[in-house]
Amino acid sequence: MSTWRDDPNAIPPWNERPKCHCGFRTWLQVWTDPLSQGKKGCRFFKCPDIDDDFKACTFMQWIDTRPLERVSFKEEQERRVRQQQIRLKGKEDELKRRRAELGQREAALKIQE
Incomplete structure (x- = not known):
């Protein structure tokens, strides 16, 4: 009601x-x-x-x-989305870093051959 x-x-x-x-x-x-x-x-x-x-x-x-609760709920949802975007950006940066490391290791292995 x-x-x-x-x-x-x-x-x-x-x-x-x-x-x-x-x-x-x-x-x-x-x-x-x-x-x-x-x-x-x-x-x-x-x-x-x-x-x-x-x-x-x-x-x-x-x-x-x-x-009003409805507005507060919307703001809470927006806050959660922003937090998820920040976490996702961090994971993307970590993936790029690891790919770069892998590329360096592969290059080092080719040099050793």
């Missing part, structure tokens, strides 16, 4: 959309900026009249203290 915590468009049952400083009912949004560590995937209320350059009302109120 899905709960408000799982749905990025759901508002907690105890929390109505608050009014901003302008008097408007706020909008619900999900933070997507990857630069803000720990906030990506968290929901917040913001003024519907807010500008991208923040010259208008700057009302913002967080709903979540941690990212």
Whole structure:
């Protein structure tokens, strides 16, 4: 069963959309900026009249203290893929090194013959 915590468009049952400083009912949004560590995937209320350059009302109120599980799961999967890529690169480098050693040994054996 899905709960408000799982749905990025759901508002907690105890929390109505608050009014901003302008008097408007706020909008619900999900933070997507990857630069803000720990906030990506968290929901917040913001003024519907807010500008991208923040010259208008700057009302913002967080709903979540941690990212939604779905976003966290995605980030965890991305982290695992990056780790596997690093391990694979290490194995490729090791294979190249061993092939080079083998080539040197074969060349040394040919010289001895």
